[in-house]
Amino acid sequence: MSSAYEELREAAELSAAPRRSPSRPLVRVDLSTSSIAAEADRLWEALEPLAAEHEAELMRVGTLGLSWLEPVVEVERPDLSAAAAGGGAVVYGPVRPEQAAEFLSAALGDNPAEDAAQWLIGARTPTAGVPALADHPFWGPQERRLMRVMGVIDPESIDEAIAEGAYEALDRAVTMDPMAICDLVLAAGVGGRGGGGFPAGQKWKFLLGAPGPTKYLVCNADEGDPGAFVNRVLMESDPHLVIEGMAIAGKATGSDYGFIYIRDEYPLSIARMELALAQARERGVLGENIFGSGFDFDLEITRGAGSYVCGEETGLIASVEGIRGMPKIRPPFPAQKGVFSEPSNVNNTETYANVPLIIQHGDAWYRQFGTESDPGTKMFSISGSLERPGILEVPFGMGMDDLLLGCGGGPPDGHTPKGIQPGGPLGGLLPASDLGLRLERPPFTERGVLLGSGGLILFDERASAVDLTKYFSEFCEDESCGRCTTCHGGSQRLVEVLERIMHGDGREEDLERIGVIDKTLQNANCLHGQFTPYAVRGLVNYFRDELDTHIADKRDPARVAPGLTRYLITDQSDPRLEQAAELCPTSCISRAPLEPGDADESDGDAGEDAAEALGDWQIHAPSCIHCDVCREVAPESIRVEDRFAATLSVI
Amino acid sequence: MERFAGLLQQLPREQGEMLRALHLAQEELGWISRDAIRLIARHLRVSEAQVYGPATFYAEFRHSPPPKTLVTWCSGPSCRVVGGDRVRRIFEAEFGCRLGENTPDDELGLWLGQCNGTCEKAPMVWVNGRVVGPLSMVDTVKLARGLKAGDDPIEWPERPIKIAPATFLEAEATYGSEHGLDGSVEGTG
Structure with a gap:
């Protein structure tokens, strides 16, 4: 340990002491994008004056990953012994802002385990009378290495990060030989976490071997895959881990400057990283002569502007340069000619975040978990039709069913899993029968899909595989940079074919057409175009029955396609039809007043009551937008039918 | 617009500052107007086309005033x-x-x-x-x-x-x- 680091660590521990071993109750409020979406910011405002009354300290933290229970609050009670009920660090949620007073009195009272039972999730540290968080199905199988201090430390305080060991690995790395660092990272086997899986150590060696005094590092935090939010959580909850990883990579590759490219959809990540960078510079862990070693390194943030292809490394580099973020043909690879034509290295945020752990604990420790092809742990963000969506960190090689059905709890309300969408829009589709796949790259590649950057979406029988495929194809079309006709034209044709199928005009030769488009797209210049057909290939390979039903029978089993379904009123006597008509956005549910003569024809009694002199409720099909509002209001009396079914049961 | 022009002057005159300049315009003006493009081009010493390119490539940048x-x-x-x-x-x-x-x-x-x-x-x-x-x-x-x-x-x-x-x-x-x-x-x- 260098004296400079020792000094820094001591000062940080002193400053962080009141929160690491508190003498009065500590209330940790998760303030991350997910929890703020659940109004954690309002909860914080409500708690502020109350905490002062209770003589408790309110503390901002990152996320524990329990997204479905946001806003999550953790209360640590040093005033109670851990043996007392609720005396340890106990996690509660969801705590609504309007419940702040009630919650705080209960959680800070004499018997929190009972009084605050309605919010109780589990105890993060051993607490009598409270089930341990480790026994929670979401938490138990996790191996939290990257997420070790997430949700525990204040992400906006460098002192707390340093007191927990941040920058210790950097202190060691600055005195190491660059090649030795590359070798160690290569031995640990950490692969590109954006989904490529290319060994980071190898990539670094390319840059180390590149000529020239100027070399750049780039951190890819342009996490564009919908449903993936691993990088966001990393930057929001433990920004210093990313900075430290990049600084070590700088030492290993002989680079003294880096760019962190963060997508604009993550304003909180940008703010927290900016703050962390400023603090790091102030403490001298970034800048000149870091820890007296003579190594200089600094970073800047580039804010993206909403472009998916900028996640491709050459597109990212173009975007950093301030031009249109269009991918280029490789070679030259970034290690030869990258940012501003200088040798560069691009890695994913999570890849960099793993590096300090490897330096700190060694490659053998790192390989304790994971598999031969993918050592270590991986953060996954799980969402879709799940009881417990959120973010967690598990060893590579775990079964996907254990993750999605075990931790995630499977689909809610008794729905059955239908398929999985791994790896973002370019990742493809898998049927539910593949839930048993191990979470590492090879089994996924064998099935013709990508594990990708850690987003997994489960969908149930209510979702249409054709509709999802159309969505992914639309996404790829929209985000195509437009440089090669194969990609932008190919994806346009793909969308057209799928759209036609969903409108009931599917033709038998469409399968062949999809095949031609697939083959053509494989010749696109960059991965965006090459991976675009993955989704439709998954549809053809694994959801063939559904596709055939669309094309041959003109039927959508999920009843999602507007062109293949229609809404019917099955029970005229339901009084809720009135509200349904009121709520219908296009006013397509109506009933016309009966002509005086009609009343006699339809029903003998109806004519006698003037108020009842209205005809049957009808849905005007051409203006119906299939929004399902009416069915939410009157589920028993409105039904979705196949438009082209052979036998229509009209009541 | 004047405030934006003033803030723009604080950015280095490098093409690498393009996204930052465009973000600044959008934050200050609510959208990227033709005048903003002209100002950015002049400041970064590039052609207006070189500003217009990225300004229309990225989905976040708007080219009409935002709704209320x-x-x-x-x-x-x-x-x-x-x-x-x-x-x-x-x-x-x-x-x-x-x-x-x-x-x-x-x-x-x-x-x-x-x-x-x-x-x-x-x-x-x-x-x-x-x-x-x-x-x-x-x-x-x-x-x-x-x-x-x-x-x-x-x-x-x-x-x-x-x-x-x-x-x-x-x-x-x-x-x-x-x-x-x-x-x-x-x-x-």
Whole structure:
């Protein structure tokens, strides 16, 4: 340990002491994008004056990953012994802002385990009378290495990060030989976490071997895959881990400057990283002569502007340069000619975040978990039709069913899993029968899909595989940079074919057409175009029955396609039809007043009551937008039918 | 515009500052106007075309003034599998404009947003940047009509966010009258 680091660590521990071993109750409020979406910011405002009354300290933290229970609050009670009920660090949620007073009195009272039972999730540290968080199905199988201090430390305080060991690995790395660092990272086997899986150590060696005094590092935090939010959580909850990883990579590759490219959809990540960078510079862990070693390194943030292809490394580099973020043909690879034509290295945020752990604990420790092809742990963000969506960190090689059905709890309300969408829009589709796949790259590649950057979406029988495929194809079309006709034209044709199928005009030769488009797209210049057909290939390979039903029978089993379904009123006597008509956005549910003569024809009694002199409720099909509002209001009396079914049961 | 021109002067004159300059213009002016493009080009010493290129390439940059109330519709797959596309159709029908457009008076707009990973709120929209979700279709209609009627969009989501999808009647019982929205609809129980 260098004296400079020792000094820094001591000062940080002193400053962080009141929160690491508190003498009065500590209330940790998760303030991350997910929890703020659940109004954690309002909860914080409500708690502020109350905490002062209770003589408790309110503390901002990152996320524990329990997204479905946001806003999550953790209360640590040093005033109670851990043996007392609720005396340890106990996690509660969801705590609504309007419940702040009630919650705080209960959680800070004499018997929190009972009084605050309605919010109780589990105890993060051993607490009598409270089930341990480790026994929670979401938490138990996790191996939290990257997420070790997430949700525990204040992400906006460098002192707390340093007191927990941040920058210790950097202190060691600055005195190491660059090649030795590359070798160690290569031995640990950490692969590109954006989904490529290319060994980071190898990539670094390319840059180390590149000529020239100027070399750049780039951190890819342009996490564009919908449903993936691993990088966001990393930057929001433990920004210093990313900075430290990049600084070590700088030492290993002989680079003294880096760019962190963060997508604009993550304003909180940008703010927290900016703050962390400023603090790091102030403490001298970034800048000149870091820890007296003579190594200089600094970073800047580039804010993206909403472009998916900028996640491709050459597109990212173009975007950093301030031009249109269009991918280029490789070679030259970034290690030869990258940012501003200088040798560069691009890695994913999570890849960099793993590096300090490897330096700190060694490659053998790192390989304790994971598999031969993918050592270590991986953060996954799980969402879709799940009881417990959120973010967690598990060893590579775990079964996907254990993750999605075990931790995630499977689909809610008794729905059955239908398929999985791994790896973002370019990742493809898998049927539910593949839930048993191990979470590492090879089994996924064998099935013709990508594990990708850690987003997994489960969908149930209510979702249409054709509709999802159309969505992914639309996404790829929209985000195509437009440089090669194969990609932008190919994806346009793909969308057209799928759209036609969903409108009931599917033709038998469409399968062949999809095949031609697939083959053509494989010749696109960059991965965006090459991976675009993955989704439709998954549809053809694994959801063939559904596709055939669309094309041959003109039927959508999920009843999602507007062109293949229609809404019917099955029970005229339901009084809720009135509200349904009121709520219908296009006013397509109506009933016309009966002509005086009609009343006699339809029903003998109806004519006698003037108020009842209205005809049957009808849905005007051409203006119906299939929004399902009416069915939410009157589920028993409105039904979705196949438009082209052979036998229509009209009541 | 003058304030923007002043702030622009503080940026280094390098092409690498392009995105920063464009973000600055959008923050200061609300959108990227032709005048802003001219100013940026002059400051960064590049042609106007070299500014216009990135300004139109990236989806975040707008080329018309933003509406007073902006509903950004999340197009992500997590929303999609639980009815996100229906949410879009409802807003389009209620606002009378297509996705990516403003109403003629620029009071309301419905724009495309990309998933930011708050997927546990699916299906959702952002109302002036604030997440509102998970939305039932009934919620969506009420939200759209409320915004049309001029409800304060910042104050709108004053209600418990559901953890599990609720039926209409449950939804009504939980926060029917607190909606402050379309009062014409009442649960029948």
